[in-house]
Amino acid sequence: MKTLNVDLGERSYPIHIGSGLLHRSELLKSGIAGSRVAVVTNETVGPLYLDTLLKQLAPWDPVCVVLPDGEVYKTLDVLNNIFTALLKNRCDRKTTLIALGGGVVGDMTGFAAATYQRGVPFIQIPTTLLAQVDSSVGGKTGVNHPLGKNMIGAFHQPECVIIDIDTLTTLPDNELSAGLAEVIKYGLIGDPEFFFWLEQNLDELLQRDPQALVYAIERSCSEKARVVAADEREAGSRALLNLGHTFGHAIETGAGYGAWLHGEAVAAGMCMAADLSRRIGWLTLDECARIEKLIHRALLPTRAPKTLSGTKLRELMSVDKKVEAGKLRLVLPKGLGHAVITQDFPSALLNETLEQCREPA
Numbered sequence: 001m002k003t004l005n006v007d008l009g010e011r012s013y014p015i016h017i018g019s020g021l022l023h024r025s026e027l028l029k030s031g032i033a034g035s036r037v038a039v040v041t042n043e044t045v046g047p048l049y050l051d052t053l054l055k056q057l058a059p060w061d062p063v064c065v066v067l068p069d070g071e072v073y074k075t076l077d078v079l080n081n082i083f084t085a086l087l088k089n090r091c092d093r094k095t096t097l098i099a100l101g102g103g104v105v106g107d108m109t110g111f112a113a114a115t116y117q118r119g120v121p122f123i124q125i126p127t128t129l130l131a132q133v134d135s136s137v138g139g140k141t142g143v144n145h146p147l148g149k150n151m152i153g154a155f156h157q158p159e160c161v162i163i164d165i166d167t168l169t170t171l172p173d174n175e176l177s178a179g180l181a182e183v184i185k186y187g188l189i190g191d192p193e194f195f196f197w198l199e200q201n202l203d204e205l206l207q208r209d210p211q212a213l214v215y216a217i218e219r220s221c222s223e224k225a226r227v228v229a230a231d232e233r234e235a236g237s238r239a240l241l242n243l244g245h246t247f248g249h250a251i252e253t254g255a256g257y258g259a260w261l262h263g264e265a266v267a268a269g270m271c272m273a274a275d276l277s278r279r280i281g282w283l284t285l286d287e288c289a290r291i292e293k294l295i296h297r298a299l300l301p302t303r304a305p306k307t308l309s310g311t312k313l314r315e316l317m318s319v320d321k322k323v324e325a326g327k328l329r330l331v332l333p334k335g336l337g338h339a340v341i342t343q344d345f346p347s348a349l350l351n352e353t354l355e356q357c358r359e360p361a
Ligand SMILES: NC(=O)c1ccc[n+]([C@@H]2O[C@H](COP(=O)([O-])OP(=O)(O)OC[C@H]3O[C@@H](n4cnc5c(N)ncnc54)[C@H](O)[C@@H]3O)[C@@H](O)[C@H]2O)c1
Pocket: 042, 044, 045, 048, 069, 070, 071, 074, 101, 102, 103, 104, 105, 107, 127, 128, 130, 131, 134, 135, 136, 137, 138, 139, 140, 141, 150, 167, 168, 169, 170, 171, 172, 175, 178, 262
């Protein structure tokens, strides 16, 4: 097992990564302070892993909440199911919530923990690659509003994150690839050696080789932990984690929510960001091609859908959260393994990227 620390002063916490961790009750125990525990999972993950977890939690006689599965259920309405279960079971302020599932379960459980009786502790047990390398670390929690994704939320850091890579054996292939998009992102924003390692070891990751998975998750989490420790509330540099996301969000929205997985849209978005950097002169043709090739090998899209015109994409990008005083702010690679947050790029070059980085008609 590997253990990393997210360094946030009194809100610091460990991330444990390894095989068989769902069976290790001592890891759970060290994250549980009070006498009550409530586990939140969903209809897909529950039947796979809830029993194993409950065996370890037997001494706490945990309350269980099983949510419907899907991003469409990441709402205030469904969140209320968690509060209702906690209140019905007379859970007090010392109750620890445990999120067992992907990013949707993690974000909702975290937000429930941030707000139930003005805040209770929680533990993340992420079961998708995306949740293991991204959403379970960093303390962003929340739900969607009909008028916008993740618009209702809070910063609330977990007590610990327990990543059992064995849970990835049941993950569908497209969800694994979606997680790999975020993994590749960490290489691109600040860890060139990791990018080179990914070029060498991508096939092992696709085959779910345990050693390769532990290494990639560890490296991704430590990059995320580093960025979050430097800027917990996204006043500045945390925005680097949004590489590919402004393009990606435009694709997600334009294609209709659910048509593309988030990681798929981010993958195409990173290729578009790389293409723009190449036009500006921040990446060579060869570097740009290497990024695109790695993303393609991860079985991810490298282009926006042909159904979305460049003009439409541009319009969708300008309603993104990252617009400041009317000027679009983008995260763009500058050399392999380095990225910058910038408003300083020629609009004409962005338009060229948006026109040309689309699937052929
Ligand atoms: N808080 C953050 O910093 C942050 C960062 C990135 C993404 N997010 C959020 O995370 C969510 C996306 O997370 P996700 O990609 O994990 O999606 P998800 O939670 O919807 O999980 C994807 C699918 O895989 C299933 N699943 C989960 N674990 C499984 C397993 N081990 N075996 C088989 N099936 C499994 C789920 O039930 C679901 O159907 C979005 O809501 C996004 O906004 C949050």
